[in-house]
Amino acid sequence: MLDEKERLKELRSYQIMDTPPEEELNEMAKIASLICNVPFSLITIIGEDRQFLKVNSELGITETARKDSFCQHALHKPKEVLVVQDSTKDLRFKNNPFVVGGPKFRFYAGAPLETPNGNVLGTLCVIDLKPRRISSNHKKALQILAKKTMDYLNNRKLVLDQNSKIETNISQLRKLTDNVPGGIFQLKMNTNGALSFEFLSSGMNELHPNVDFDQLAKSPELGFSLIHPDDISSFQNNLKESLSNIEPFSLEYRVLVNGEYQWYIANARPEKISDGSVLLYGSIQNINNRIEFGNALEQISFDISHVLRKPVTSLLGLTQLLQDDRVINKEELLEYVGFVKSVSIELDQFTRDLDKIYRAKRKKLKEGKN
Template sequence: MSEQDRLNELYSYQILDTAAEKQLDEIVEIASISFDVPISLISLLDDKRQWFKAKHGVNSDSFPIEQSLCQYAIQKPNELFIVEDASKDERTMNHPLVTDGPKLRFYAGVPLVSPKGFAIGTLCIMDAKPHKLNDRQERLLLILAEGIMSYLNGRKTILKQQKNIEHNAAKLKQLTDQAPGIIFQFEYSPDGGARFPFLSKGVYNIDPDMDVESLKTDVSSLQKLIYMRDFPLLVNSLRESADTMNDLNIEFRIRIKGKVTWHLCMAKPEKSNGVITWFGTFQDITSRVEYENTIEQISFDISHMLRRPVTTLLGLSSVIENDENLDAKKLKEYSGYIRSVSDELDKFTRKLNETYIRKSEIIKKIKG
């Protein structure tokens, strides 16, 4: 395991230079009280400094790595590093913190070891007078260090989960922004308040100047866009969905700058603490409605235009079948009638074909 691997493990906790956290501050205070020492620290060591995540009895936030006693402790991750009298220990007797400044004598450090086996820092206690720890005290120091690492590991997991949530939320937002139509969340509260906590970017396809932020607290600006005749139907449908908790499914028109478009709203309601929330979509169905209207008109035209010539042909067939004195002259006369009706049908079919051609663009839109 290289020093760079250890540093990478430290950085993975995303904890350097973060604000104080109460749980860790309490641990260092417990350590000072339990061991009757003035100084206790939770130290994290990178390649340049020893930074204090939690401290008791020290004013500074860090020491240069060269002045750190904890640098010795992390070299053996599975052992306690204890110096009962630093002035008499060859490892520390010439250290600046021993010869100058606080003139430390006692130091005990427990490496803070990650699940991967890297010592990212220490829990350490210090005093200006010598100390000797018994087995129970050493065990307590180890328990406190384990508690610190449990907290740090839990914190790391939460940060990772938050990052995943943020990443997934960003991906979901990209999907909703690219989705056809509008994806929405609409809330209605018992006091009559209505709002859209969420609207996808598709709303700008309806009106590029839409003030989406205002819709998060007030829907009155959107109400003004609803076609006047359709507004009561939309309100009643919402009320019925709220009363029965059945899905909302309604078609209505929107008028913007003189242009009228058809929209389909489909949403599923949920109720919590009296607030009803619909999750659903708005789809522009103008092309579909125009297509259906075109087909309906074509069907009407076919029915209306064919009725008279077909009735005439049926009448001629009946006359021919029942004419007992049918001769060549009469047959020629009947043939003239049939040709006249046939010409009328031919003109109609040509006109019908022209209608289909004019409406072909609508059909193309529907089929994509």
Template sequence: MLEKERLEELYSYQILDTDPELELDEITQLASLICGVPIALIGLVDKDRQWFKSTFGIAVSEIPRKEAFCHRLISEDLELLEIENTHADERFKNEPVVAAASHIQFYAGVPLKSPAGHVLGTLCVMDTQPNKLSEDQKKGLLLLAKKATDFLNTRKTLRDQKMHIDLSASRLKQILDNVPGVVFQIKIAPNLDFNFDFLSKGIEDIHSDIDQLKILENPAILLNYLHPEDKDEFLQTLEKSASTLSHYKFTFRIVSQTGLIKWYKLRATPKKSDNDSILWFGTLLDVSGIMEYESILEQITFDISHVIRSPLTNLQGLSTILKTEEKLTEGNLRNYADMISIVIEELDIFTRKLDQFYQLKIADHQARV
């Protein structure tokens, strides 16, 4: 059970069969110099092998686990294992490891332990003749082993953080790709050349010909989809906002292949970067419904102010007559009543037409959304 947990933790470091790394190579070189021996290695103990992440003085990538000296450091709680003469040491002279590495006559190893206490591997030094480390050399080897362990743990932490960041970024992208409209980060150079650092998938809903990847490769393509009457104003206002770093808002039109006009509102906040470029963080939303609604309100306002003026004027005139005329005959009252009925009928016809017009506009808007 302990071995299973040890292996699971070793695999969590994701270091087996990776390329050499300078920091660990420097540690093995220092171990060789401090201990005065020709060979130094950092090995990680897998299920059936010892794989070497760093080697100095010997060309070897891995050996079978049964042929490694390190098994004592895994099975026993040792701070340091030293074998002054492998051929004479009673603990090892008859083991396969000595036969497999007969040219190795001296071994000293320190375990590389995880924060959980599992031995991941060893920092070891070897010699082709019997040897013995001084106390200072042992201390030096222990310090280097700690440095190697710290490096492995830091490497794992950074890797885990990167994986977490990548996962978070992936999740965020999925969210942004599914929100209404377009979310973007764009970098604009002083000459108004621009490129997207991020562009959500919603850009493809703007026009049937737009492809997200193509826009990322060549952002200038977007300008081709702007209504010709809006393009110059868009560039002018963009340049002004870039020069003043003021919040940017612009409403423009895009014409579909079928001739349908859609309105979009761009909002962005500029921020100057280190290289004089401007970073823009913003959104692009379809506001066709809002523009349609405003158009309906404008039409209603116009109709109210013009069409209804005539019947209201007639009512005002009748009101004045009724107030000023001293003697009203029955015939006069009937005439005035007929006039009021005409005004009421005109108002009724107008309100019916207004309601019909409004309902048609609403239905048309809903069909477009």
């Protein structure tokens, strides 16, 4: 029993209504016309309220109302060829607008286009303007062509489904890569040595805000031109060696961003493909904070070992004097007390100054500034 709701649902999954004619289907319909020796042949798709013609038609139409369609009567018998020898003598069609007017159809034979689920999408049909009979061999030929047509439509659907999944995966991958810190890239080196980015995540916009994204994809050299003069030679040599020897690439270098140089790190792995070109898969990250943090630690180490060491050494020397056995008079004691006070003030001032400096550095690190 025909379940029209399920049939229409499956029809939509084929994404075929209102699509352009396709040469493979045009040829299938033409073969049917030649085999049956009739002037017209169609591949029809039956929607909810209209019939769509999927092939180029000499009738000069692309669709009809479903209620006027001959093919809709084939929906209920997917295994049989619907044959109308003379439409003027068939109660179903004698008053049809395509019979009493227009092209005046008389003969019709349509083989259902049956899906693997048993639903009929439409027909492969042949039409004549005069009554005629059709042989069993011709019926069989129409059924074979209808099956071949469905094979094509099923393969077409499979490709569309696969493309949809690929697009979904690409979209999901894009969302993932766009949310990864830094930028992700795929760099291609052709056999002639020309470079181009096959893929760039949106993070590259943040890493290179002053470079046109589309231009960067076509010309990686735009990004290279922003590398610090002291680092460019090392960058180019390491990149060349990686691509030539198919070895991992890893380098820290400086890049000009908004008028100031910032530290970046690039990590990538190359892969040679069948056509001889090389693909480099990698990522780039801004490590300026890390470098600044390292510099801050070095400064702290220097300050502790040099700046703070002076007053501490003075206090240790005074302590040594106080540990001597000799008697200290009041005048000397006052002198020592004054010295301790002076050293303490100096030490306190150094501590305050360092704290102020480190607070400023920490604030800059948190803000991601140089």
